[in-house]
Amino acid sequence: MAQPTITEQLAKLQFTKDLSELTRTALAGIAQQRTLIAGDIVCREGQSSRELFLIASGHVALDMFVPGRGQVRILTLGPGEVLAWSSIVGNHGSTATGTAVEETHVIAFRDEEFMQLCQSNHDVGYPVMRELAKAISRRLVSTRLQLLDLFAHESA
Amino acid sequence: MSTETTTETEVFLPKAELQSLIDCLLGDGFTVVGPTVDQDAIVYGEISSVDALPRGWTDRQEAAKYRLERRDDDALFGFVVGPHSWKKYLFPPLTTLASAQKTDDGWQMRTPEPDSTKYAFLGVRACELAAIGIQDRVFTGGPYVDPVYDTRRKNAFIIAVNCTQAAPTCFCSSMNTGPQCSSGFDLALTELADGFVIEAGSDAGSSVLVRLATQPISTEQTSQADAARQQAVDQQTKQLDTANIRDVLLGNLEHPRWQEVGAKCLGCTNCTMVCPTCFCSSVEEVSDLAGENVERQRHWDSCFNLSFSYMSHGTTRNTITHRYRQWLTHKLASWHDQFGTSGCVGCGRCITWCPVGIDLTEEVAAIRGNEDYCDLTTGEEA
Amino acid sequence: MNPVSPCLPNADPWLAHTVRIASITDEIQDVATYRLEFVDAAIADEFSFLPGQFNMLYLPGVGEAAISISSDPQQRGVLDHTVRVAGNVTGELARLNAGATFGLRGPFGSAWPIDECVGGDVVIVTGGIGLAPLRPAIHELLNRRDECGQLTLLYGAREPSGLLYTNEFDDWRQRGFDVAVTVDRGTDAWKGNVGVVPQLLDRMPLENPEQTTVLCCGPEVMMWFAARSALGRGVPAERIWVSLERNMNCAIGLCGHCQFGPSFICKDGPVLRYDQVAPLLRVEGF
Incomplete structure (x- = not known):
């Protein structure tokens, strides 16, 4: 089976599937495919991050370092989810370390090219940034559910 | 008791003959329950004599208030409803549903024999007939029938009494349940000054009615009964809008x-x-001290x-x-x-x-x- | 309409049958599976249940607890209940040993709509002890594997030690269930997914959402968000089913405790169609 093109993959992934074909093609134009093996680090907490990643397949875990506890795993991300958005909406400093937990295919966007695309063409930029906002919103809801500790009553 | 309606016409039962109705029911093995005065309220209790009925008493009711007052006549049913309802007999406040005994072979489970008490309810108002009809659906109308309610209900003989007055708290007209008793009774009475207009609502009711010293009803008595019942309609002021x-x-x-x-x-x-x-x-769970004989008691x-x-x-x-x-x-x-x-x-x-x-x-x-x-x-x- | 009990309602719904604990399997902390057998052989022959139904387990002198059945409905003679110590009855049950007897009334309640599941894809979304009432559905779907499309189990717990039936996942996978597991809080040893269950649903591919049935059991907030996710993915509301929990006292719709608006959870539920309960799920104190 031939490897699907980036455009084909974008048409299926949650982050990009609702965008217009034109927008997806524009994104594909600045995207790079990358294959990670288990243990590969895609962004490191506290360090500068210059790429936004969209997971096409596989999983990436996010860890935060807590003195005395070490790396605490806060979340595992899977297909269709984005990470390292600090490169776009933050100040480029990663707030967590992203590590591939298995062979993982990601689609990477360089921050300058991504911002350049969104700023120069608002017909692309607005829907893309809206999808990014939706992704952040979903992540926020998931974090709230984690905070609610819904299974606390089941723990001794 | 069967609640099929019959084409029995209304007859007149002189006040002095009401005791014979009670006697007739007692003779048939019924425990007769009716209104009686206790602790400054009209409540339902076992009776064997008309003397136990609240002769000459009425109730004055409003929100948060209930008082008994003397009437200026000797009416036996000249009041509305008190704190009790018939559910305390059909769905008793405390019942043993099941028991468990510990034996050498483990726990043995039992349910009690159905209570064979036959109740005759004297003085059931239209709203109360409707309430019994509703509890019939709750306890016997679904996939699971409550054996306690079912047995007591099937054995019950219901003597309805039409309201001839309404309290400021009454709103049966809004709920389409009264004040007139139209079905769900074995016998129905409307109290007049010197007796009762009485009709049967079932075969069981008819078979009791024929044993009473009734008299043919006069046109005047019919119109007096109509007027008495209409009074309960006219006095009703409270309303509940049930639309949607x-x-x-x-x-x-x-x-x-x-x-x-x-x-x-x-x-x-x-x-x-x-x-x-x-x-x-x-x-x-109500257990003996050893924990080997346990009753399961249902309470309201x-x-x-x-x-x-x-x-x-x-x-x-x-x-x-x-x-x-x-x-x-x-x-x-x-x-x-x-x-x-x-x-x-x-x-x-x-x-x-x-x-x-x-x-x-x-x-x-x-x-x-x-x-x-x-x-x-x-x-x-x- | 929900599937109804295959057993005729007991002539006397208050009469418990005596059962004996055949064996006890410790699952996780404070959770054990009790295999029960009826002392009366005639009852044992007659007894059957649908996936999702529950029994009232009766410990004389202590009381009753509504416990869902966890075994394969097709495996006649096997009756398992996976029970977490949560109160007086379950606490007392945890002190009993194999061979002890107590009472059982049931089965009660509605069932997972297996007949509506077959022919399409099925996603089971559950958390914690919520997997116990879904285990019979998993067995039933595997019994009818050939009639089903994609079968997926999304299962979460607070931490890895809260995951039930983990030694059965490989068997379920081999027989055709995709099993994805997540925990709210990882541990050093945990190499699996960290995050909440609805997130697994968000990211899983749904090829035929309109032909997909979603079965949910877990905390109401989890089910609400799982349903939102499923709806967002195009699963029709009438194909989403939830199992609700309320105080159950009689199990036969006569005591009033378990009401949830129009529904008695004991006899109309516990398994209810999402669109029929959704409007009330987020009303505080209802």
């Missing part, structure tokens, strides 16, 4: 009125205890009790506001979904016996004040 009430209440679950009534309500459970249709109960419970919705990881209805809303929306709204009828018969007991005078008709009217109720069918967050 299910959707109005279930569509207004966040209405600020619930907070207001919740702040007033004491959660005392009086309304549910006096309600003739409320059926909530709990089962408790109330949705106003905090423990009623307890679960190990939290109580569902934590505040009185939640519990009042549960009671009212169940009674007037979800009861329709569950049993195809309202759970309210308009007897007004919950208004009279509420210590702080909460009147459900006022609560519904207040919630209706906001007819612009939200559509909860989408479940979408605002």
